Amino acid sequence: MTVTVLLAVLGAAFLHASWNALLRVGTSRVAAMMVLSAGQGVIGLGVVLTHDWPGAAVWPWILASGLIHTGYQTFLAFAYEHGDLGRVYPLARGTAPMLTLLANALWLGEAVSAMETLGILVLGAGIILLAGGVWRSGESRRMLPYAFGAAFATAGYTVVDGIGARIEGQAVVYLGWVMVVAGVAFAALMLALRGRASLPRSGRVWALGSLGAVFSYGAYAVVVWAMTVAPIPLVAALRETSIFFAVMIGWLVFRERMTPLKGVSAAMIVAGVLLTRLAA
Template sequence: MSAGIFAAVMAAAFLHAAWNSLIKFGASKITGMLILTIVQGVAGLVILLMRDLPGLEVVPWLAASGLFHAGYKLFLALAYEQGDLSRVYPIARGTAPLIVMALSGLVLTDALTGWEYAGIAVLGAGILGMARGVFSGGEAVRLLPFALGSAAMTAGYSIVDGLGARVSGDAVTFVAWLFFLDMVLFTPVCLALRGRDVLRADRRAWGLGALAAAASYGAYAIAVWAMTVAPIALVAALRESSILFAVLIGWLVLGERMHRGKALSALLIVAGVALTRL
């Protein structure tokens, strides 16, 4: 992986942590996520009006991607209703690259070096340490199934989107389609769960949701592009450095508690990222 691709993926990681903090900061997590999805879907539709229709070979990848993304957002919003950003985010984001790494030898053709595997392992150890506070800190265990569900969806779309964008040959169009389909799938799910009240939001909520959508769109567009030019498992692992950004935002901006365990786990995450660069 070149230095330019590495820098781009790290920028995407920061944007991802930023939009998650905006969703967590909002009053209603489901409404905030729905606003984000609608804004992204409309932006995707605008882009699609200027692009050609995808080939039939891309359609199954897009359908699978839309389902994975809708499931990911639903599980994540429900998890944020139960726990802090600095707890939910490490579990939800951190488990995903380990799943991708386990599957990469079975369904992917990208070859990773020994140092890259070591980096992913250290990164995973840091993530597990960060998540340990769910039990030791007496926090809501109810967040775990939702956070793990989000991780499974993340692993799914990491593989599907990377391969689908390669089949498509146009990462911009692929991302536009997946966000449009995400809106089509996610909106009725939210209405079924929370009723029409989920659409009621003030100007502040729409502003936060729109800002989160812009950060999310930029973050994922960069990531999908990177997956077309670098090993998918490595890109997925490097993106999880967003956990470090999320912990800092949770501590410095949202006022969440910082202690030695979090700090040590954050250092392990940084070490894992560094090992993937050797």
């Protein structure tokens, strides 16, 4: 891996953590996510309009992924209504690789190596410690089911997208349609659940949500490019440094409380993810 690719992937990891941080800035997490999701849909629409219509075989996967992405965005927005960036992000982001790996082993019959097993154990211990810290720190426990819901959704769309993108043949077209579906579905769901309260009411929310949409789409684009010029396991592992960036942003920017146990558990999650990714 060249220095250029290394810096690009680390930059993508920072962008991923940053768009999550932007959700914490606005007064309404749901409204900010509404703008972000719509922005992703607009970008996706711009992509798909320049390509051919997908074949019938890929549409079930596009629709399934779009709905799972909607669940992910919903759980994540609700989690940030009750928890800190430095607590929610590592739980949501760190749990997903473990779930994906276990799903592949249980349902797809893929063998789990000794390194991956070690990574799962380290990951699991870090997640338990970080989640347990909610009881000791006095934070709202309501964020836990939402954070883990986001993790399950991430694992779900990871598996679905891996299959769907292969059927489509063009990952950029597949992703574009998924974002269009998710943008429409998320807006409909939030209007049903929250009504007019889910709508953005200030220029600041529009600005932050739009910036988040650019960050999230850009981060994914960089990672996809990097995987074409560098080893995929290495790119995937470096991408997970976003957990470190999220914890640091939460601590330094939002002044979230950083206890030794929180720092250790977050480091264990990063280490566990790296072990599972590099073993692939």
